[in-house]
Amino acid sequence: QVQLVESGGGLVQAGGSLRLSCAASGSIRKINAMGWYRQAPGKQRELVATITSGGRGSSNYADSVKGRFTISRDNAKNTVYLQMNSLEPEDTAVYYCNADSEYYRNGYWRSGSSWGQGTQVTVSS
DSSP states (O other), X not given: OEEEEEEOOEEEETTOOEEEEEEEEESEEEEEEXXXXXXXXXXXXXXXXXXXSSTTOOEEEOGGGXXXXXXXXXXXXXXXXXXXXXXXXXXXXXXXXXXXXXXXXXTXXXXXXXXXXXXXXXXXX
16 A cells, blocks of 8 residues: 655745655555646646656646646655745645555555645645
């Protein structure tokens, strides 16, 4: 089973920056894509950014964050980061980490998607 622990959320003024981190642990054989999603009150969870495995990875961003957010990962540490610059009040949400991985559970290697518990990001105007 895979555990994802996010950190780095908080309260920041519009125009400010935050850096989120998400560390994966457990009986992991391989982590494939990792990503960040967010959910604002009364809205559905939406993709923010994803990054594939291998080298520096290939990244993908939601249009609303392109040019402001940067996703990166440290494969040696099983950690993914989200650098958020020029934050806007509309970025206020709970941010969730996601990882697609191969892990060992109950005697078998399995593939699946795991989620973190979420970290709150609040941007004041």
